[in-house]
Amino acid sequence: xxxxxxxxxxxxxxxxxxxxxxxxxxxxxxxxxxxxxxxxxxxxxxxxxxxxxxxxxxxxxxxxxxxxxxxxxxxxxxxxxxxxxxxxxxxxxxxxxxxxxxxxxxxxxxxxxxxxxxxxxxxxxxxxxxxxxxxxxxxxxxxxxxxxxxxxxxxxxxxxxxxxxxxxxxxxxxxxxxxxxxxxxxxxxxxxxxxxxxxxxxxxxxxxxxxxxxxxxxxxxxxxxxxxxxxxxxxxxxxxxxxxxxxxxxxxxxxxxxxxxxxxxxxxxxxxxxxxxxxxxxxxxxxxxxxxxxxxxxxxxxxxxxxxxxxxxxxxxxxxxxxxxxxxxxxxxxxxxxxxxxxxxxxxxxxxxxxxxxxxxxxxxxxxxxxxxxxxxxxxxxxxxxxxxxxxxxxxxxxxxxxxxxxxxxxxxxxxxxxxxxxxxxxxxxxxxxxxxxxxxxxxxxxxxxxxxxxxxxxxxxxxxxxxxxxxxxxxxxxxxxxxxxxxxxxxxxxxxxxxxxxxxxxxxxxxxxxxxxxxxxxxxxxxxxxxxxxxxxxxxxxxxxxxxxxxxxxxxxxxxxxxxxxxxxxxxxxxxxxxxxxxxxxxxxxxxxxxxxxxxxxxxxxxxxxxxxxxxxxxxxxxxxxxxxxxxxxxxxxxxxxxxxxxxxxxxxxxxxxxxxxxxxxxxxxxxxxxxxxxxxxxxxxxxxxxxxxxxxxxxxxxxxxxxxxxxxxxxxxxxxxxxxxxxxxxxxxxxxxxxxxxxxxxxxxxxxxxxxxxxxxxxxxxxxxxxxxxxxxxxxxxxxxxxxxxxxxxxxxxxxxxxxxxxxxxxxxxxxxxxxxxxxxxxxxxxxxxxxxxxxxxxxxxxxxxxxxxxxxxxxxxxxxxxxxxxxxxxxxxxxxxxxxxxxxxxxxxxxxxxxxxxxx
Amino acid sequence: xxxxxxxxxxxxxxxxxxxxxxxxxxxxxxxxxxxxxxxxxxxxxxxxxxxxxxxxxxxxxxxxxxxxxxxx
Numbered sequence: 001x002x003x004x005x006x007x008x009x010x011x012x013x014x015x016x017x018x019x020x021x022x023x024x025x026x027x028x029x030x031x032x033x034x035x036x037x038x039x040x041x042x043x044x045x046x047x048x049x050x051x052x053x054x055x056x057x058x059x060x061x062x063x064x065x066x067x068x069x070x071x072x073x074x075x076x077x078x079x080x081x082x083x084x085x086x087x088x089x090x091x092x093x094x095x096x097x098x099x100x101x102x103x104x105x106x107x108x109x110x111x112x113x114x115x116x117x118x119x120x121x122x123x124x125x126x127x128x129x130x131x132x133x134x135x136x137x138x139x140x141x142x143x144x145x146x147x148x149x150x151x152x153x154x155x156x157x158x159x160x161x162x163x164x165x166x167x168x169x170x171x172x173x174x175x176x177x178x179x180x181x182x183x184x185x186x187x188x189x190x191x192x193x194x195x196x197x198x199x200x201x202x203x204x205x206x207x208x209x210x211x212x213x214x215x216x217x218x219x220x221x222x223x224x225x226x227x228x229x230x231x232x233x234x235x236x237x238x239x240x241x242x243x244x245x246x247x248x249x250x251x252x253x254x255x256x257x258x259x260x261x262x263x264x265x266x267x268x269x270x271x272x273x274x275x276x277x278x279x280x281x282x283x284x285x286x287x288x289x290x291x292x293x294x295x296x297x298x299x300x301x302x303x304x305x306x307x308x309x310x311x312x313x314x315x316x317x318x319x320x321x322x323x324x325x326x327x328x329x330x331x332x333x334x335x336x337x338x339x340x341x342x343x344x345x346x347x348x349x350x351x352x353x354x355x356x357x358x359x360x361x362x363x364x365x366x367x368x369x370x371x372x373x374x375x376x377x378x379x380x381x382x383x384x385x386x387x388x389x390x391x392x393x394x395x396x397x398x399x400x401x402x403x404x405x406x407x408x409x410x411x412x413x414x415x416x417x418x419x420x421x422x423x424x425x426x427x428x429x430x431x432x433x434x435x436x437x438x439x440x441x442x443x444x445x446x447x448x449x450x451x452x453x454x455x456x457x458x459x460x461x462x463x464x465x466x467x468x469x470x471x472x473x474x475x476x477x478x479x480x481x482x483x484x485x486x487x488x489x490x491x492x493x494x495x496x497x498x499x500x501x502x503x504x505x506x507x508x509x510x511x512x513x514x515x516x517x518x519x520x521x522x523x524x525x526x527x528x529x530x531x532x533x534x535x536x537x538x539x540x541x542x543x544x545x546x547x548x549x550x551x552x553x554x555x556x557x558x559x560x561x562x563x564x565x566x567x568x569x570x571x572x573x574x575x576x577x578x579x580x581x582x583x584x585x586x587x588x589x590x591x592x593x594x595x596x597x598x599x600x601x602x603x604x605x606x607x608x609x610x611x612x613x614x615x616x617x618x619x620x621x622x623x624x625x626x627x628x629x630x631x632x633x634x635x636x637x638x639x640x641x642x643x644x645x646x647x648x649x650x651x652x653x654x655x656x657x658x659x660x661x662x663x664x665x666x667x668x669x670x671x672x673x674x675x676x677x678x679x680x681x682x683x684x685x686x687x688x689x690x691x692x693x694x695x696x697x698x699x700x701x702x703x704x705x706x707x708x709x710x711x712x713x714x715x716x717x718x719x720x721x722x723x724x725x726x727x728x729x730x731x732x733x734x735x736x737x738x739x740x741x742x743x744x745x746x747x748x749x750x751x752x753x754x755x756x757x758x759x760x761x762x763x764x765x766x767x768x769x770x771x772x773x774x775x776x777x778x779x780x781x782x783x784x785x786x787x788x789x790x791x792x793x794x795x796x797x798x799x800x801x802x803x804x805x806x807x808x809x810x811x812x813x814x815x816x817x818x819x820x821x822x823x824x825x826x827x828x829x830x831x832x833x834x835x836x837x838x839x840x841x842x843x844x845x846x847x848x849x850x851x852x853x854x855x856x857x858x859x860x861x862x863x864x865x866x867x868x869x870x871x872x873x874x875x876x877x878x879x880x881x882x883x884x885x886x887x888x889x890x891x892x893x894x895x896x897x898x899x900x901x902x903x904x905x906x907x
Numbered sequence: 908x909x910x911x912x913x914x915x916x917x918x919x920x921x922x923x924x925x926x927x928x929x930x931x932x933x934x935x936x937x938x939x940x941x942x943x944x945x946x947x948x949x950x951x952x953x954x955x956x957x958x959x960x961x962x963x964x965x966x967x968x969x970x971x972x973x974x975x976x977x978x979x
Contacts, residue, residue, distance in 0.1 A: 067949060074929050077957060081922040081964055084915045227945025234942070252931035259929060290918070291964040298957050305950055 002149040002335055007342070011143070011167070014343050015174050018350070021202050022182045022195030029194035036197045039285040043292035045197045045275045047204035049076060049266060050300055051131075051352040052138030053423040055207055055345045056322045058301065062308035063321035069304060071255055072424075073297040075262025083290040087267065087276060089441050091286065093544045094277045098614035102273040102433060103363045107619050109440040109541050110448035111534035114619040117367035119452065120433060123459050124270050125360055125402070127429025132356055132406030133413075134422040135349035140168035140410070142345045145326055146338055152327050154320055169407065171346075175353045176403045183358035184395045196354060197279045203351035208300055210344020214325050215303020217337055218310040222328065226306065233309040254507035258424075261510050264434040265427040270359035271352060278359075353403070361398035366617030369394050374623045387572035391616060413474050424506040425466050432458035432513060435521040443525075444538040450525030458517030465494045465509040563594045566608045569624060573615050582611055680866075687730055691723035698723075737866045740873050747877070751786040752794060754827050754898065758818050761798035768806055774814035784822050785900045793874045794898075800871045801831040801894045808835030808892065826880070826897045837888035846884065847872040871896075917967045921960060928956045 025035045036042070054072075061069040079086070090105070099105045103124065107117035144155040144167075163169050182195040223229040233239045266272055280286070311324030319327055326345065329337040370391070435458075436451040471477040485493040495505050497512050530538065563583075570579040586607055587593065600608075605625060612621035698716045702708070708716075739745045762776055769776055787794075798818070805816045814834065821828040838846065847868050875882045875896045886892035927933055937952040944951075 067953060070953060074925075074953075074957065077960065078922055078925045078929070081918050081925060081960065084911075084918055230942060230945055230947055252934065255934075256930050287968055291961050291968065294957075294961050294964070298954065298961065302954065305947075 002146065002339070004147055007143070007146055007339070008167075010339060010343065011171070011346060012174070014346065015171075015178070015350070018199045018203070019178060019181070022178070022199040024195075025198030026182065026185065026195035034194060034281060036194050036201065036279075037281040037285075039288035040292065041197070041201045042280065042285040043289040043296065044201035044204040045279065046272070046289060046293045047208070047296045047300075048200050048271055048275055048351045048355050049269075049293075050204070050207065050297070050348060051423070052135050052345055052349040054300060055211060055348040056138055056142070056325055057134075057423065058304045059308045059311065059324045060320065060322035062304050063312050063324070067305070068255075068258075070301065071258035072262045072427075073301050075259045075264075076266040076297060077294040078259065079263040079266050080290045080294055083286055086438070086441075087290075088283060088286055089544060090267065090437070091277050091280050091283055093441065093541050095280075095283070096544060097540070097618065098610050099618065100278055100614060101359060101363045101366065101617065102268065102270055102437075103367045104613070104617045104619070105273070105277075106433060106436050106440065106451065107367065107617070108613075109537055110436070110446070110451045111531055111537055112618045112622045113448050113452075114367070114371045114623070116436075116448065116451055116455070117363075117617060117619045118371065119455055121360075121363040121367040123429055123432060123455065124363060125405075127426050127462070128270060128356060128360060129402070129405045129409050130413075130422050131426035132353055132402065133410035134426075135353050136168040136172055136407055136410045139171050139346055139349050140166060141323065142326055142342050143167040145323055146330065146342045149330055149335065149338060150333050152315075152319060152330055154318065154323070163411075168410065171350070172353075172403050172407050175350055175357070176400050178350075179354050179357045179361070179399045179403075180396045183354070183361065183399065184392050192279055192281075193358065196358060197275065200275070200351040200355055203347035204296070206347040207344045207351075208296065210340045210347070211300055211325065212303065213337060214329060214341050214344075215307055217332075217334065218328055219303060219306045221334075222310055222314070222332065223306075229306050229309055229313075232313055236313060239309060239312055254504045257503070257507040257510045260514075261424070261427050261431055261506070264431040264514075268430040268433040268437065269356075269427075270363065270430070271355040274355055274359040353406070357399045357402045360402045361395045362617075364398040364402070365391060365394040366620055369398070370616050370620040371623060374620055388575060388615070391573065413470075413476075421506070425470070428466060428506060428509050428513065429459070429462050431510065432462065432517055435514070435518045439521055439525075440538075441541055441544075444542045445525055445530075446521065446538070447525045447528045447530050448534055449528035450521045450523070453524040454517040454519075454521030457520045458513040461497075461513040461516060462509060465497060465512065466505065468494050469505065561600045561605055563598045563600050563604070566600050566604065566625075570608055570611060573612060684730070684734060688727065691727045691730075694723045695720050695727075733866050733870065737870055740870065747793070748790040749788050750791065752789050752791045753784065753786050754794070754820055754829065755780045755784050757791065757794045758798060758820055758829065761795050761802060762818060764795070764799055765802040765806065768803060769816065772806060772809065772811045772814060774806055774809050774811075774816055777815065777817040779817070779819040781820060781822050784820060784827060787827060787878070787898045787900055789878045789898070790874075794878070797871050797874050797896070798829070798831070800867045804867060804894070805831055805833035805835065805892070808837075809833050810835065823897075826899045828895060828897050830893055830895045832891060832893040834891040837890060838884060838886040838892050839888060840886075843884050843886060847882065914967060918964065921963050921967065924963075925956075925960045928960070929953070 028035045036045070058069040058072075093099065094105060097108055099108055103117045103120035106120050107113050110116050141155055145152070178199075179196075182199070183193055185193075185195075219226060219229055223232065267276065307324050307328065308321065311319070311321060311328055314328060314331060315324075326338065326341050329341055373390075432455055435454050436446070439446040440451070468477055469482050472479055472482050482494055485491065490496075491498050493499075495508060497508070500508060500512070503511060567579060567583060570582065574582065586604065590603075609618075609621050609625045612624055615621075616624070698720050702713070702716055736745075758778060758780060762778055766776070802816060802818070806814070809816065817830075817832040819830045819832070821830070872882050875898070878898055880896055880898040882894065882896035884892060884894050934949075937949045939948055941948045942951075
């Protein structure tokens with residue numbers, strides 16, 4: 001016989017034990033000897049995922065849908081296999097930016113947006129309150145059942161019980177006290193609560209042991225093992241359907257969607273984010289948790305189906321399947337096991353409520369209340385010295401509020417629902433955070449506008465297709481809405497949007513909400529612009545593993561503030577001692593000393609903002625710091641700086657590579673030029689020496705033979721003149737070339753008739769041609785448009801080409817042909833000879849500086865090697881171009897064009 | 908860093924394997940009202956595959972590479 005006193009004593013004794021464990025863990029933490037710093041406690045604390053829903057509700061679901069309860073646990077298993085890729089990244093980001101809630105995480109990613117922070121908080125609170133109600137319902141229900149021991153009586157309506165006689169009410173009060181005591185003990189920059197974590201790890205152990213004990217009892221105590229139980233079940237027609245996943249395609253798709261839902265929920269639930277990310281002591285603990293946590297889930301689910309079948313076989317009706325875990329031991333008069341199961345169910349429920357309220361209270365305080373308070377026009381709050389007291393009390397108030405709302409929901413609405421469906425409705429609400437989170441850590445282009453649109457769309461569908469129908473069932477909304485759709489439009493039926501049928505209600509809502517959410521998040525992101533701060537945060541989140549460990553080194557606050565201002569700001573939240581410690585730590589690592597009027601550098605401002613973000617959230621911290629710092633807008637330079645070290649390193653190495661390549665080519669070019677210059681000097685000196693030698697020997701002859709005949713004397717003197725002219729010409733060419741190279745050549749710009757130019761050039765070269773008996777042919781049109789240019793230079797071009805032709809023509813039988821062609825936009829001048837020709841490989845290079853065509857049979861050609869180079873330059877400066885064609889042995893043609901409106905350009 | 912990245916790729920592979928094992932159409936192969944050693948075949952399959960996945964993750968994280976697991 002179990003008396004009410006025994007049960008209550010045990011229940012409240014268990015609560016007292018939780019307080020003791022939490023207190024002990026907090027004491028240990030204060031002495032620096034953490035109780036929870038190991039992967040096993042971490043994994044157990046993650047098992048806060050398994051709530052009263054798992055403990056009681058899974059069996060209820062299994063009794064009606066067989067394996068349908070499993071996706072909720074397969075999803076987390078799959079998500080944790082991605083733990084090292086996804087969860088580790090979230091943990092690293094949160095630690096780097098001192099993020100303390102899921103609202104803070106999303107808001108921080110999208111430019112520390114207070115709008116997003118409050119939106120996420122509202123969705124989380126509305127989505128999770130029913131879930132808290134579910135836990136209170138489970139506690140209340142289990143108490144009412146075990147209190148009837150050894151009879152089995154299903155509780156009727158909770159509303160009939162006055163609040164002061166409701167156990168759940170007192171449990172809720174105790175939970176509020178626990179959460180306030182251990183969840184808001186002090187304000188801490190990391191927002192970790194070792195006592196809470198130790199307590200819930202203990203609770204996870206209790207609920208696992210209790211459930212396994214019940215499972216073993218049912219399987220081996222009531223039946224003779226799995227085989228016996230299942231063969232008995234197979235005899236019952238109503239259980240036969242449960243051996244398979246029900247329904248055809250819709251069944252599999254619903255199953256798949258529920259796996260996805262659970263995958264997302266296990267990181268998006270505020271309490272899961274709290275234990276996985278915020279309470280994480282050491283990132284390396286995740287390594288073991290990625291298999292320990294799934295193993296826990298597997299163990300706690302192993303006996304769900306046997307208990308469901310056992311209960312269905314044992315009770316022929318009148319007993320709610322949600323209670324089989326408890327009612328089977330009661331029915332077999334197993335008092336100790338009944339009590340253990342009762343405590344196990346309580347541990348599942350209380351663990352969830354504690355963590356969830358602490359997480360929600362942090363969000364309500366940091367992301368809803370503080371931003372409003374800090375923005376209040378009278379502004380006095382930001383100047384108060386006792387801000388930490390205010391913040392803590394807001395949190396305490398929030399905890400009480402959340403529990404009150406949960407209890408109220410349970411009393412007025414929650415009764416009509418089975419445990420599982422309430423849980424899945426909450427999952428669907430928080431899963432709406434997933435696109436913004438996952439997109440935010442892997443995709444830099446996700447924007448604030450995209451995140452807001454996605455969240456609002458997903459939330460709207462959640463309300464419309466899941467919450468409204470539930471309100472219909474309790475009579476708050478007209479049935480018409482569900483059966484006929486909004487405004488009587490069938491496409492707007494909440495549970496069959498656009499006529500989509502065949503999915504379970506939750507799967508239906510998950511499909512539409514996540515589809516629209518993701519589509520809007522991605523679509524709006526692609527069409528919206530990011531602010532500088534969004535750019536920064538996107539890079540810091542996505543590339544968190546490549547940035548330096550010191551976050552203040554990689555972020556930029558541009559503004560001016562005094563160290564003393566920052567100090568007093570921090571003291572308001574952290575207290576004088578911890579502010580002093582934090583600033584000293586900073587000063588020590590940076591090796592700086594502050595005077596009374598020292599200005600804070602951007603890194604210090606960022607450091608202060610991070611410290612504050614840990615206590616009041618990133619959005620509020622930004623507002624606070626902005627009140628002390630006169631911020632200037634981020635300039636382009638800063639944004640470029642933000643692009644970060646890695647990218648800089650990559651850019652540097654690329655630049656280095658390019659510079660090296662450039663240097664290499666430049667070096668090769670220099671060597672080539674050097675070689676050519678040497679060659680040029682030897683050519684020029686050789687060319688200078690030939691006439692010089694001639695002049696000198698003739699002069700010697702004249703000197704040594706004063707009695708030479710007059711005609712011989714005249715001949716020799718004529719030779720001297722000729723050789724000197726050749727010398728002068730060479731020197732002039734070199735000077736011309738040098739002038740052109742350095743851009744000191746002066747150009748005339750006058751209308752020039754190219755027919756006259758050709759004639760004049762031919763006249764000038766005439767004697768040379770006559771000497772070699774070369775026949776000149778001149779073909780000129782009757783009319784030719786003038787070109788703008790320098791007449792003398794153009795004459796020089798043709799003279800160069802003619803003397804070049806003469807040089808390569810045989811004496812006697814040689815022929816040089818000048819032709820002037822008129823085209824609509826330009827004139828074309830051809831100089832054609834029937835000389836030895838140019839080898840094809842030389843055709844391109846002969847116009848280059850110092851290059852000469854070498855012909856095997858002729859050896860080194862005479863001339864400086866500058867003639868054609870100068871020619872090309874003149875033509876190009878007149879806006880034309882020049883090229884050569886040749887067939888060796890037959891002759892060469894040099895052609896150049898000049899535009900009719902050519903404007904010679906200087907330089 | 909390289910052993911870690913290799914490990915992460917293997918774990919991503921486990922995810923894909925699990926996704927395939929727990930979804931249509933592989934799941935439908937076991938979705939029959941039959942039993943094996945007295946245990947419903949679908950129920951037995953899901954738990955066996957689940958345990959198998961956990962075993963692979965354990966193997967990868969603790970025995971898969973010779974790298975030092977404490978490195979960050």
